[in-house]
Amino acid sequence: MVSVRIPATSANLGPGFDCLGMALSLYNFVQIDASDSFEITLTGDYSSGIATDDSNLVWQSMCALWNEIGIKTPTVSLTLENNVPPTRGLGSSSAAIVGGLVAANEYAGGVLSKQEILQIANRIEGHPDNVAPALLGGITLAVSTETSVIARILQDNPRFIALAIVPDFHLSTEKSRNVLPASIPRTDAVFNLSRTALLVEALIHENYEFLREGMQDRLHQNQRAALVPGLSETLEVALDLGAFGSALSGSGPTILALVSSAKASEISQAMVDSLSSHGLTSKAYTLAIDSVGATVL
Ligand code: HSE
Numbered sequence: 651m652v653s654v655r656i657p658a659t660s661a662n663l664g665p666g667f668d669c670l671g672m673a674l675s676l677y678n679f680v681q682i683d684a685s686d687s688f689e690i691t692l693t694g695d696y697s698s699g700i701a702t703d704d705s706n707l708v709w710q711s712m713c714a715l716w717n718e719i720g721i722k723t724p725t726v727s728l729t730l731e732n733n734v735p736p737t738r739g740l741g742s743s744s745a746a747i748v749g750g751l752v753a754a755n756e757y758a759g760g761v762l763s764k765q766e767i768l769q770i771a772n773r774i775e776g777h778p779d780n781v782a783p784a785l786l787g788g789i790t791l792a793v794s795t796e797t798s799v800i801a802r803i804l805q806d807n808p809r810f811i812a813l814a815i816v817p818d819f820h821l822s823t824e825k826s827r828n829v830l831p832a833s834i835p836r837t838d839a840v841f842n843l844s845r846t847a848l849l850v851e852a853l854i855h856e857n858y859e860f861l862r863e864g865m866q867d868r869l870h871q872n873q874r875a876a877l878v879p880g881l882s883e884t885l886e887v888a889l890d891l892g893a894f895g896s897a898l899s900g901s902g903p904t905i906l907a908l909v910s911s912a913k914a915s916e917i918s919q920a921m922v923d924s925l926s927s928h929g930l931t932s933k934a935y936t937l938a939i940d941s942v943g944a945t946v947l
Pocket of ligand 1: 661662667668669777779780823826827870900901
């Protein structure tokens with residue numbers, strides 16, 4: 651038997667589109683057992699709509715790894731505990747991919763390194779900003795080169811916690827990427843690259859007073875605001891009440907705020923109320939930054 655725990659992730663962190671992400675203390679679990687027949691059992695809070703046949707993303711990822719290392723696909727049963735809300739901008743598909751790859755690798759005797767697993771995960775997912783923190787933990791920079799992904803953990807023990815306010819509707823990454831323009835003005839490019847640099851500096855050196863500016867974005871957030879009613883106002887509400895920074899989580903619709911523990915409850919409630927005033931019900935999670943990433947239990 652092999653069991654793996656995989657964290658939820660929040661990508662972009664504002665300006666770091668497709669390259670920054672953080673791992674959060676909300677987990678899916680993947681278990682492989684030897685079996686006479688293939689079967690997938692789903693447990694956890696979010697099982698509805700998840701495939702239990704061989705199109706399942708966790709299973710597909712396992713098969714990709716076994717294929718990569720040249721071993722025959724074994725007959726196994728899977729138990730998948732899904733606690734990360736799907737299609738909400740919290741990295742559920744990356745959790746599935748990373749969970750499948752890490753579990754399959756362990757089942758095969760731990761042949762591949764994390765670095766090698768990261769390359770396969772990125773190939774399957776298409777962008778590395780969720781898969782890198784899901785695999786490695788912490789707040790992570792992932793840089794796609796022509797041939798590989800360079801991943802660096804910027805911070806794995808920050809003095810803030812994360813609020814993830816999850817609106818009660820699905821938004822696919824594909825739909826949320828389709829609203830983005832193919833090119834942006836140079837001034838917006840400069841805006842984003844300067845904020846991304848500031849954000850990285852603020853995270854590494856724990857200068858949290860710069861997170862507010864460092865998490866501003868002109869590349870995707872405003873463009874996606876039409877898909878998430880109340881997004882701009884809710885980001886502002888969090889900042890007004892003292893959040894260090896706030897951003898759309900990944901491609902949305904979840905909204906992320908980085909806060910001190912002392913202010914978490916007040917800010918969380920205000921963000922939920924703000925979405926509510928725009929007609930959205932939401933669920934609030936108060937989470938730590940996961941420092942270890944996918945873990946074989
Ligand atoms: N960087 C991605 C996006 C996040 O914003 O579309 C989903 O992987």
